[in-house]
Amino acid sequence: INNIMTSYFIVFFCLLEDVLRERPLEADGIDSVVVVDSVPQVGPELEFYIFSDKTINYDSVKNYVFRGFHMHWLEDPDCRDQYSVIYESGEQTAIFSNDSKEPILVEERAVKTYVRWSLKGTYLATFHQRGIALWGGEKFKQIQRFSHQGVSLIDFSPCERYVVTFSPLMDTKEDPQAIIIWDILTGQKKRGFHCESSAHWHIFKWSPDGKCFARMTQDTLSIYEIPSMSLLDKKSLKISGIKDFSWSPGDNIIAFWVPEDKDIPARVTLMQFLSRLEIRVRNLFNVVDCKLHWQRQGDYLCVKVDRTPRGSGIVTNFEIFRMREMKGEGTSVVVLKSIIGFAWEPNGGRFAVLHGKSPRINASFYHVKSNGKIDLIKMFDNQQANSIFWSPQGQFMVLAGLRSMNGALVFVDTSDCTIMYIVEHYMASDVEWDPTGRYVVTSVSWWSHKVDNAYWLWTFQGHLVQKNNKDRFCQLLWRQCPPTLLSQEQIKAIKKDLKKYSKIFEQKDRLSQSKASKELVDKRHLMMEEYRRYKDSAIQLYNQQRELRLQLRGGVDTDELDSNVEDWEEEAIEFFISEEIINLGDLM
Amino acid sequence: MKPILLQGHERSITQIKYNREGDLLFSVAKDPIANVWYSVNGERLGTYTGHTGAVCCSFTKSIWNVLTGSADNSCRLWDCETGKQLALLETSSAVRTCGFDFSGNIIMFSTDKQMGYQCFLNYFDLRDPQQIEDNQPYQSVPCNESKITSAVWGPLGEFVIAGHENGEINQYSAKSGEILKTAKEHTKQINDIQSSVDLTMLISASKDCTAKLFDSTSLEHIKTFKTERPVNSAAISPIMDHVVMGGGQEAMEVTTTSTRIGKFEARFFHAAYEEEFGRVKGHFGPINCVAFHPDGKSYSSGGEDGYVRIHYFDPHYFDFELEA
Numbered sequence: 001i002n003n004i005m006t007s008y009f010i011v012f013f014c015l016l017e018d019v020l021r022e023r024p025l026e027a028d029g030i031d032s033v034v035v036v037d038s039v040p041q042v043g044p045e046l047e048f049y050i051f052s053d054k055t056i057n058y059d060s061v062k063n064y065v066f067r068g069f070h071m072h073w074l075e076d077p078d079c080r081d082q083y084s085v086i087y088e089s090g091e092q093t094a095i096f097s098n099d100s101k102e103p104i105l106v107e108e109r110a111v112k113t114y115v116r117w118s119l120k121g122t123y124l125a126t127f128h129q130r131g132i133a134l135w136g137g138e139k140f141k142q143i144q145r146f147s148h149q150g151v152s153l154i155d156f157s158p159c160e161r162y163v164v165t166f167s168p169l170m171d172t173k174e175d176p177q178a179i180i181i182w183d184i185l186t187g188q189k190k191r192g193f194h195c196e197s198s199a200h201w202h203i204f205k206w207s208p209d210g211k212c213f214a215r216m217t218q219d220t221l222s223i224y225e226i227p228s229m230s231l232l233d234k235k236s237l238k239i240s241g242i243k244d245f246s247w248s249p250g251d252n253i254i255a256f257w258v259p260e261d262k263d264i265p266a267r268v269t270l271m272q273f274l275s276r277l278e279i280r281v282r283n284l285f286n287v288v289d290c291k292l293h294w295q296r297q298g299d300y301l302c303v304k305v306d307r308t309p310r311g312s313g314i315v316t317n318f319e320i321f322r323m324r325e326m327k328g329e330g331t332s333v334v335v336l337k338s339i340i341g342f343a344w345e346p347n348g349g350r351f352a353v354l355h356g357k358s359p360r361i362n363a364s365f366y367h368v369k370s371n372g373k374i375d376l377i378k379m380f381d382n383q384q385a386n387s388i389f390w391s392p393q394g395q396f397m398v399l400a401g402l403r404s405m406n407g408a409l410v411f412v413d414t415s416d417c418t419i420m421y422i423v424e425h426y427m428a429s430d431v432e433w434d435p436t437g438r439y440v441v442t443s444v445s446w447w448s449h450k451v452d453n454a455y456w457l458w459t460f461q462g463h464l465v466q467k468n469n470k471d472r473f474c475q476l477l478w479r480q481c482p483p484t485l486l487s488q489e490q491i492k493a494i495k496k497d498l499k500k501y502s503k504i505f506e507q508k509d510r511l512s513q514s515k516a517s518k519e520l521v522d523k524r525h526l527m528m529e530e531y532r533r534y535k536d537s538a539i540q541l542y543n544q545q546r547e548l549r550l551q552l553r554g555g556v557d558t559d560e561l562d563s564n565v566e567d568w569e570e571e572a573i574e575f576f577i578s579e580e581i582i583n584l585g586d587l588m
Numbered sequence: 589m590k591p592i593l594l595q596g597h598e599r600s601i602t603q604i605k606y607n608r609e610g611d612l613l614f615s616v617a618k619d620p621i622a623n624v625w626y627s628v629n630g631e632r633l634g635t636y637t638g639h640t641g642a643v644c645c646s647f648t649k650s651i652w653n654v655l656t657g658s659a660d661n662s663c664r665l666w667d668c669e670t671g672k673q674l675a676l677l678e679t680s681s682a683v684r685t686c687g688f689d690f691s692g693n694i695i696m697f698s699t700d701k702q703m704g705y706q707c708f709l710n711y712f713d714l715r716d717p718q719q720i721e722d723n724q725p726y727q728s729v730p731c732n733e734s735k736i737t738s739a740v741w742g743p744l745g746e747f748v749i750a751g752h753e754n755g756e757i758n759q760y761s762a763k764s765g766e767i768l769k770t771a772k773e774h775t776k777q778i779n780d781i782q783s784s785v786d787l788t789m790l791i792s793a794s795k796d797c798t799a800k801l802f803d804s805t806s807l808e809h810i811k812t813f814k815t816e817r818p819v820n821s822a823a824i825s826p827i828m829d830h831v832v833m834g835g836g837q838e839a840m841e842v843t844t845t846s847t848r849i850g851k852f853e854a855r856f857f858h859a860a861y862e863e864e865f866g867r868v869k870g871h872f873g874p875i876n877c878v879a880f881h882p883d884g885k886s887y888s889s890g891g892e893d894g895y896v897r898i899h900y901f902d903p904h905y906f907d908f909e910l911e912a
Binding site: 451452453454469517520521524527528530531532534538539541542545548549552553558559561 | 608743745788805859861882
């Protein structure tokens with residue numbers, strides 16, 4: 001349930017902590033920003049921020065303070081989510097509000113660009129030759145502009161305070177410019193970095209609280225802290241052979257793995273990054289490759305290990321670490337056939353695996369129990385699927401066969417692993433869940449297929465709600481929401497009272513539905529009247545011209561099909577209808 | 589009722605036409621023959637042979653003649669019953685579209701812009717045999733800007749309504765050849781123009797993925813029917829407020845590994861509400877032409893797959909109504 005809190009609360013909660021932490025010292029008042037009391041009164045239109053950074057000048061503050069309110073879209077009375085659409089092969093970008101009847105256009109610009117939403121949906125970034133621009137607020141005004149020639153990739157920090165831009169063009173030894181970190185609020189460039197290759201974007205990975213970001217280079221893991229942008233403890237971590245790392249999405253823990261080195265086996269390590277304490281280590285043998293998959297809340301880590309146990313043939317183990325329970329002994333699941341996809345259920349302890357070789361692809365669902373056992377809940381065989389898409393709220397998911405599998409879609413309710421609907425969006429190339437988990441969009445991108453470019457809206461159960469054709473449609477991206485401000489108790493209470501809320505919503509839906517029906521009926525009525533009026537006048541003219549027609553055809557009336565029956569000849573024709581072979585023997 | 593499948597052409601169908609009473613269906617294709625079939629059961633009555641190139645159009649009339657035009661740079665007149673070629677009019681470039689006027693006395697055809705030749709709209713009066721003998725049209729209208737891609741006669745033979753490559757629709761006087769009216773509603777090539785059975789309205793099918801309804805006399809734009817694919821052909825029902833449209837991707841864009849066997853569809857729209865209400869599958873490739881039987885109880889479609897399909901409507905087609 002997405003209850004909409006007032007803007008006042010959202011802003012207040014976001015800022016209070018920051019405000020108190022960054023309370024300026026007395027000396028900072030000189031040639032710096034004016035402090036207004038100790039705790040500002042926050043109104044719905046303005047956000048206040050207090051800086052202790054001496055490099056801020058009056059103009060940038062003025063710019064920021066008066067830029068307006070950015071959470072406007074969350075206040076939609078009908079709880080409609082927004083999404084961006086790129087179409088006309090990339091020449092047009094539009095923002096729509098998701099109404100189940102039909103999309104409501106919010107903003108439309110003719111601008112050749114890719115777009116990216118920030119992680120909480122506040123900003124929309126557009127790419128240009130000279131850099132990126134950030135847009136937001138009710139009218140999508142330009143909030144900030146960052147100059148980075150040839151920028152091709154960006155990344156937002158989880159708190160939306162920073163954005164990282166990458167350009168392959170700019171980089172000099174003295175002044176590293178390939179990767180730049182920008183402060184969105186002040187518009188300032190915070191630091192530049194070299195970049196060996198952008199092959200693994202995101203190069204910088206942010207800690208879940210946004211206080212640190214890290215990157216991996218040869219044998220090294222470097223962790224930087226905010227806002228200084230300098231190395232934590234002034235030095236990087238030497239991890240010989242480090243191949244990959246990732247932050248837990250929920251805690252200040254980093255997972256990384258190191259391949260085999262002579263007689264030292266490969267291993268996966270979980271490290272608490274502040275203390276550098278290695279809280280869990282697991283040795284792995286005959287490892288070909290590892291992939292780290294964190295569950296959305298950081299409750300579980302799955303390490304997908306491709307091994308060659310007897311030197312030939314690849315076997316995949318899934319080593320599961322339970323982060324909330326005790327010294328997690330990871331429990332393994334062995335799946336023999338080729339792995340096509342793996343995905344954790346958000347908000348839950350289930351995961352789905354696609355495995356097998358086409359055309360015999362299987363979808364297996366597992367549940368990690370609290371005692372550490374991993375149960376296979378169900379396996380669907382012979383699936384036309386190459387991708388897994390969980391609802392961001394968990395429980396529901398779509399198995400999709402995209403692109404070469406022609407857009408087969410299976411909607412599954414994993415609470416009992418039943419298939420709700422098997423449908424198809426022919427040649428679908430992408431699937432995107434809305435942030436609430438109510439709707440799913442499947443689309444045929446012009447980048448993938450040159451005809452039938454459109455996006456279709458489905459409910460989470462697999463009912464098709466809308467088909468939206470868009471000339472050379474390229475991409476749809478949902479606007480994310482900030483995390484809910486409701487506590488678990490509040491959510492429980494709302495779920496308990498769901499019947500009460502459902503009644504109100506249903507009434508509202510019925511009214512809007514009948515309004516739509518009535519509107520449609522009225523519209524049709526009008527169109528028919530208009531059409532009849534035209535037809536009547538055309539028939540009038542036709543009747544007036546009857547004489548002329550008779551003249552043109554030498555007095556023969558051909559106005560009706562049976563105008564001159566006397567001319568008809570009757571003829572009896574035999575048609576062959578069917579053949580039946582009878583054995584003479586049967587007749588005797 | 590199951591559709592009747594006509595297999596008489598080896599290459600893609602370019603046009604199908606019913607005669608006035610509807611008992612005969614003519615089909616022409618990219619192969620050099622024209623076929624005529626009984627529409628009641630699909631039995632072939634005969635074949636007109638003589639052309640040496642793709643036949644791009646044909647038209648029939650209540651009097652027993654058939655007119656065809658071809659990429660072999662000729663327009664030919666045939667006796668419908670015997671199949672005998674009655675006249676041959678040679679042209680400098682491919683004949684794109686042709687037709688008899690209401691009286692049956694005047695024929696028009698357009699030639700393509702090809703090999704240095706302009707697009708021309710030619711008028712011949714059949715009552716003057718000299719014109720045929722000398723291959724001299726009494727009127728030849730050059731189309732400098734955009735070539736004609738499809739054309740039909742007006743209701744009383746006073747003008748020809750032509751669709752052009754640039755999406756324009758023009759009325760050309762049959763006497764003077766000058767442009768009487770213009771409609772600039774489509775944004776891309778007109779693929780087909782067909783008249784309603786009483787000739788009061790016409791429907792244009794365009795590469796811009798729409799079909800539009802116009803009044804034949806005033807060229808007033810009445811309705812638009814939108815799809816997401818180029819429309820190759822459209823026809824107006826003689827008895828219901830329906831139009832049928834056929835289209836599909838360009839041949840070049842259809843991949844050979846497409847698993848959509850038989851899934852190219854003819855689409856039915858409500859003429860007044862501009863809303864789609866039904867589809868009929870069956871063709872293995874894009875649909876190039878559609879036509880309603882003059883009594884409105886059946887329709888036919890010709891496809892890129894070389895097949896012509898005759899469909900008789902189920903009773904509930906006539907009862908179907910959109911809520912209003």
